[in-house]
Amino acid sequence: MQRTILDHVEPVAEDTVSLVLSGADGPLAPWEPGAHVDLALPNWLTRQYSLCGNPADRDSYRVAVRHDRLSRGGSEYVHLFLRTGGRTLEVSVPRNNFPLLPAPEYLFLAGGIGITPIAPMLAAAVEAGASATLVYVGRTVATMPFADELRTVHGDRVRIYATEEQGRPDFAALAAALSPRALVYCCGPASMLDAAEAAFSAHRLYIERFRPAVKEFAPNEPFEVHCVRSGQSVQVDAGESMLNALNHAGYRIPSDCLEGVCGSCEIAVTDGEPEHRDDIGAPPGRMYCCVSRALTSRLVVDL
Structure with a gap:
């Protein structure tokens, strides 16, 4: 810290x-x-x-x-x-589960407080010389953080949609006009993310969620976690999370959202197959233990 x-x-x-x-x-x-x-x-x-x-x-x-x-x-x-x-x-030291990848063109979509990760992305894209457009949606302009600041700095690259006056932007039309080389970044409420996923299915779309998407998994099964550095094995019952089981066994795993969207509880897996239930997309050999479980009867982790 x-x-x-x-x-x-x-x-x-x-x-x-x-x-x-x-x-x-x-x-x-x-x-x-x-x-x-x-x-x-x-x-x-x-x-x-x-x-x-x-x-x-x-x-x-x-x-x-x-x-x-x-x-x-x-x-x-x-x-x-x-x-x-x-x-x-x-x-904490910053973590990045929503990195901006290099591209010649970007479309940024933000809803309400979802502007917070998007605003520095827009500035970085412009500084890199890329073609960049921000579509910023909110109920009214008064409810939209940094709206005036963004328009002042970036001018007509920023399109403001106050839905009480103008309605919602036409994502299908935006997708149709978009170059195949463009990347699309979106952060906002679930309804906006769902609409973006439907409209930009043919494009490279990256989203960040406030809340996890609704998903269905097989019923929870108990499994064992072997902590390779300490030599201790921890049983995870069907009715508890891996995070709680490890915490109760004395391992202090950082955590925040408890929903698989923040990434603070990331741990390394050296053997066994995790069942990834997060909304981030764990990199190979990693898992988020607040929500994810195991597809094998035993996981070996770097603890």
Whole structure:
């Protein structure tokens, strides 16, 4: 974890504030567009937020937090209790499950607070000389973080759709006009992601979800996890997660979302076949143990 100072709290849209966190002990860890951090809040909760500032700025991180009315205590605490004034907060080293790949052309699709990973992607694409367009959707302009800032900086590359006035953009028409060399990046509510997956099925589409997609799996079966470094074997019962079983056995596995969307509980698998139930797409030899299980009776992990 890195120690940061809360330099600035500022409203950037209805129900959304921006936090600027400066390094308390010198330069902060580097990051690339699409990265996120875990922010340890003073109420003992840890929450994940996409970095939405400038990756070249090693002195500070910027995140934006929407006040979720169904908050589990994270966004509510940020909005009610965090204020400008030098409070020290711990922040993880950035992780990136949504990296921006090189391409000559990009279409970026953002819905509401989904603009946070997309904004630095747009800036990076423009800086690299690529053709880039942002389609930014929200209920009203007042609810859309950084809308004015993005239009000021990027001009007609940014298309704002306030759905109460204009309705939703025509994704099918956008797909039809898109070059086959283009990459499409999308972050927003589930309905928007579903529409993007349907419209851009013939294109290289990359999405980041706030919540896991609804999926069906076979009934849970018990399995054994052998921790190769300690030599200990841990039984995972059908009614518990692998993460909980390992935590109860004394292994402190970092975790946050518990839904397979943040990647903080990633562990290495050296033998056996995981059943991947996450929404990230675990790389070879890795798994996210908060939701994923085993297709074999035994997994060997690097713990």
